[in-house]
Amino acid sequence: MPSIASARYGKDNVRVYKVHRDQETGVQTVTEMTVCCLLEGEIETSYTEADNSVVVATDSIKNTIYIKAKEHPVNPPELYAAYLTQHFIDTYPHITSAHVKVIVHRWTRMTVDGAPHPHSFFRDGQETRNVEATATRGAGITIKSGIVGLLVLKSTGSAFHGFVRDEYTSLPETWDRILSTDVDCSWTWAPFATVAAVVDGVERFDKAWESARAITMKTFALDESASVQNTMYKMSQQILDAAPETAVVGYSLPNKHYFEIDLSWHKGMKNTGKDAEVYAPQSGPNGLIKCEVARS
Numbered sequence: 001m002p003s004i005a006s007a008r009y010g011k012d013n014v015r016v017y018k019v020h021r022d023q024e025t026g027v028q029t030v031t032e033m034t035v036c037c038l039l040e041g042e043i044e045t046s047y048t049e050a051d052n053s054v055v056v057a058t059d060s061i062k063n064t065i066y067i068k069a070k071e072h073p074v075n076p077p078e079l080y081a082a083y084l085t086q087h088f089i090d091t092y093p094h095i096t097s098a099h100v101k102v103i104v105h106r107w108t109r110m111t112v113d114g115a116p117h118p119h120s121f122f123r124d125g126q127e128t129r130n131v132e133a134t135a136t137r138g139a140g141i142t143i144k145s146g147i148v149g150l151l152v153l154k155s156t157g158s159a160f161h162g163f164v165r166d167e168y169t170s171l172p173e174t175w176d177r178i179l180s181t182d183v184d185c186s187w188t189w190a191p192f193a194t195v196a197a198v199v200d201g202v203e204r205f206d207k208a209w210e211s212a213r214a215i216t217m218k219t220f221a222l223d224e225s226a227s228v229q230n231t232m233y234k235m236s237q238q239i240l241d242a243a244p245e246t247a248v249v250g251y252s253l254p255n256k257h258y259f260e261i262d263l264s265w266h267k268g269m270k271n272t273g274k275d276a277e278v279y280a281p282q283s284g285p286n287g288l289i290k291c292e293v294a295r296s
């Protein structure tokens with residue numbers, strides 16, 4: 001008889017909005033998230049024997065996501081994710097691991113007549129702040145934080161030459177190209193023994209997110225890039241330095257190509273090399289460069 005090799009289940013795409021109202025100033029602050037929560041444990045019989053006695057309904061998991069958002073702060077998302085994962089371990093003896101993913105969407109405060117508006121916000125890009133937390137019975141809480149969907153482009157300051165040239169190579173070497181990518185950056189924290197250890201020094205999470213974002217953009221802008229590989233390694237090194245409690249930093253960067261267009265067939269128009277001004281952005285195929293950098 002085949003057996004269950006692995007199983008987890010839960011609710012995905014739970015959209016949550018929370019408002020904080022400062023009673024003294026009248027300033028409101030909003031958080032919008034998409035949450036996924038999956039449970040693992042002694043649940044095999046629900047698959048093999050139709051035994052629903054081991055099933056915490058996914059509808060109840062959804063309710064729990066809302067209730068924990070009401071009971072606890074949702075900022076930083078690492079803290080909320082830790083509370084949520086630990087709840088399932090504490091509440092259901094047969095659940096051995098709870099996996100929570102939180103995607104935080106941007107609502108940036110509007111500036112109106114030069115002043116921050118107390119309750120109006122705008123979406124200033126598709127970038128999200130992501131957190132994946134897992135609580136495992138007897139093994140504490142692991143947390144991975146990240147930035148996804150930060151779209152960046154530099155119009156010069158990037159080269160790519162010296163790569164393998166053989167009978168499969170048609171790409172010319174370049175000393176000046178456009179570099180664009182959609183940043184997916186993550187940093188994995190050394191494991192936390194308990195939720196209390198997550199709470200203790202909780203400011204580390206916002207600080208690391210701010211540092212990672214600033215380092216990514218500053219390095220992208222200032223580095224005379226030899227390749228996506230080298231630039232992402234430089235970014236990773238700096239994030240490890242800036243966030244000492246992290247163990248690993250990873251990037252996954254698509255190389256979003258912009259091709260030169262030869263227009264010389266039209267009245268001898270010059271639009272290549274140093275005369276290139278009009279380019280064709282490519283939607284695919286694209287390079288995809290990944291790395292994880294760990295402390296030595």
Ligand SMILES: O=c1[nH]c(=O)c2[nH]c(=O)[nH]c2[nH]1
Pocket residue numbers: 160171226227228229255287289
């Ligand atoms: O930065 C780059 N890395 C590559 O590995 C690569 N490959 C390629 O065709 N262009 C680029 N650019």
